[in-house]
Every structure is written in C-alpha cells, then in structure tokens.
Amino acid sequence: MEKLGKQTIKFNNPPTITATASIVGPKESQGPLAKYFDQTLDDEFWGEKTWEKAESKIIKETVNTVVTKSGISSNEIDCLFAGDLLNQCISSSFGLREVGVPFFGVFGACSTFVESMSLGAIAIEGFAENVVCATSSHFCSAEKQFRFPLELGNQRPQTSQWTVTGAGAVVLSKNGSGPFITHITPGKIVDMGIKDANNMGAAMAPAFVDTLITHFLDTGRNPSYYDAIISGDLGHVGKEIAIDLAKTQGYNIKSNYNDCGVLIFDKNSQDTHSGGSGCACCGTVFSGYLFKQLQEKKYKKILLIATGALTNSTTSQQGESIPGIAHAISIEL
C-alpha cells in the first residue's frame, strides 16, 4: 500500500472482489437492470411489519447471499463494513447483529458503498484475509425520514430522485484472481452552496468532479484509460452537470461515463424524474450489473465513484447548504 500524489492509495497486493450479491425492491425489478440482481422482491415489506425491518432483512439476506456465493465460510470473514441512510445506520446494525463477525459501521450517505469497499481493501492490505462490505437503502424508509409520508398527495420536482430499495454486498479477499481493487481515491467534502434537497445531483456533482480529477492527477491516468467511469447517484441532472464541469477543467468523459442512478430506472416509463439515488443505487448496480460486465470481460477497467450528500432533514430546514462527497475505487482485471 502506498500513497500516490495528494489523495490516492495504490495497493501493492490488490484485493480481489471474490463475490457480489444484490437484492432489490419491486420498482427496481421492473427497471432495465432487473435480470442482473440475485433476488427481486414483490413488495416493499418483504413479510415484515415496518419498512425499517424490511430494510434490515434486505441487507441481512444480501450479506448471507454474498457469503454463500463466495464459498468462504462465515468463520473466515475477518470483519464487516456496512452502513445505510437511516439514523445511526440502524438498518445495517440491526440487520447484521446476528452475523457474529467484527462490525464497522460506516456512514458516507450514498457514498457508503465505495467508502466501505475502500476501508475493506485497506483492511485486507493490513491484516484481513476476507472482508464483507455492504450497504442498503429503502425508498419508503428514506422518504419517511427525509421527506413526506408516502400517502401524501404531493408532486415531486423534476430534479428529484428516487431512492433505490435494495442492498448490495461484496466479499473482498487477499488471495484471488481478480477483479482487483488497484487504487482508491478517498474524496474531500465539497460544498458549492446548493440548498435544494430536491436537487442532490447538482449538490454532489462538484465533489464527483473533484475526486475524478484528483484521481487522474495522482495516478497520471486519463479518462480514456477506463472502459467505464461510473458515478453513484448523480441522476440525469447531475450527470449532465458532471460532464460539463469535467469538460471546463479539460477532461472529456462524455463517451465512457455513466451513472448508476441513470442506469437502474427507465426514466420515461418509470416516472423516476432525475433517476435513482440512495446507498443501494451504487451498491446494487455495481454488485449486479457492473460486476457481471467485469466477469464477462466486457469491461476490464472501471472507475467507480460513489457520491454522497452529507445532509439531514434538520439542516435542510435550517437552510444549510448540502456538502457533497465522492469516493473513487479503480477496479481492474
């Protein structure tokens, strides 16, 4: 493990992504990526009494699935990194309380998936043989915590995004034959003063561009080095802004850049406005769709940059702006 430039860490013995798993809710099951997920749910409750319990069950079952798929017994998992959007990350801690593996709770808003994977990769380079990194979000529990009751008859602005219901999880191992996590670029908090909680894409895009360009400067790479550059949940609005911002700083990412929030829903038929968001947006799209592309060697080098809006409902009501963050990992075969 060595540091490159300002913020990037290069792994000398890159950890392998041994297995991934994803479970998604009903709306995601009707989206264009449905066939890539391990399990699709018919209803938001999944037999539970509350949405919070349902979200805990989703992350629990996703972690069980990924451990089974990896073929590693749960005694051989050294630690677990997980987080979500609900207050004090209860989906992860409640869902994973019976796993019996050392647990690190991680909060990076919607950037949690890549943040967990970054920390997991560092743990592998340090002491661990195998780690699990997981994240979840749930449309209903997120709406309840951050916005209005679901049954309220209000209209959503065009810039608003749809929280993905689901969970994504990966097993990282010291020994393996790839895909490898070769670099991580943890991001700085960037706040360009956007206050509109219904326009998270615009609030997070500057953080995305900051991490992206820092990654290129630190590694000496350029956008064409990667088969795909994928952001976590900038959505349609944020994606356009990100392309523009990168261009003004001399980086053309238009041809190989996309966003998980754009990929997971069909904007026209699913009425999701600016696209998907939430921890599970990046988590499920990577664990389902992108990992499959790596396995089939359609993509050989991916730069995954999960974006997060570090805000809560109190700060929005107090008129504070929304600090953004973006963490990058470079995944190569």
Add this chain to the structure above:
Amino acid sequence: MTNPLETKQTYQNYVDQKSPNSPILKNCFWAFIIGGIICTIGQIILNICKERGLDTQTSGTIVSIILIGLAAFLTGLNLFNKLGKIAGAGSLIPITGFANSIVSPAMEYKSEGYVMGVGGKMFTVAGPVLVFGISASILVGIIYLIFNTQAITLV
C-alpha cells in the same frame, strides 16, 4: 465556457439554468380540471341537501364531512397520492388536501405506536396550516372588533 465552479453564485446560476422546470402549464391544467371536479361534487352534495330541506349552513357542514371522509378513505386505499400526483394544487387546496395531510402521517407513523406515532405525528404536515390558520382568524377577529363598533354592541 467559463468555469461554473468559480464561486457559489456562478454555480447556483449554472444549476438553475441546467435543472429542468416542472411542467407548469400541464400542472395548472390538471389542477383546474380535478380541483373543479372536486368542487362540483361538493356543489352537487350541497344542492341535494338543500333540496331535502336543510339550511345552507348545515348543508355546507355536510359537504365538508363527506369530502373529508372521502379523501381520508382514498388516502387509506393508497389512491389519493396518485390523484395528488396529477392534480397537485387541485386536490391539495380543497378540504380534501387537508384531510390527506392528516391521514397520511397517521398511517405512516402507526409503526411507532398509537400515542407517540399516530398521536404525536398526525399533525406534522397539517400543523403549520392549523397554527397559522387559527392565528390569522384570531387576528382578523380582533381587527373586525376594533373597526366595527357595531359588532361590539351586537355581542
């Protein structure tokens, strides 16, 4: 192109220009149609009541009761939010919107129990409307009393 990230103000201006607006004409159209239908239903109920021999004030109360009941029922069936998505202000401004704003948090927070959940959170959306509505009516009442001395003699 200049760099939008130069200052917070330039970025805000850039974002405003980049963000799609709500379809105002379409929203106004549907608000007018559905809001109009709701009010027409109210008028029909009023006419029926009056025809059956009730006075205007009692008939008005019955209209409110029926529309509130209907909106609460549709909220419970998870249909009112679908109507509200199309109608916007058309279903929000009539008394139906008020009923929906009380029933929806009551349903949402039922999982936290009847006292702290349903009871405590029922007015989270409608609370401001009640507080400022009642405050405004008190203010208007005081002004009316001051400027209309006749009212005092009437009282």
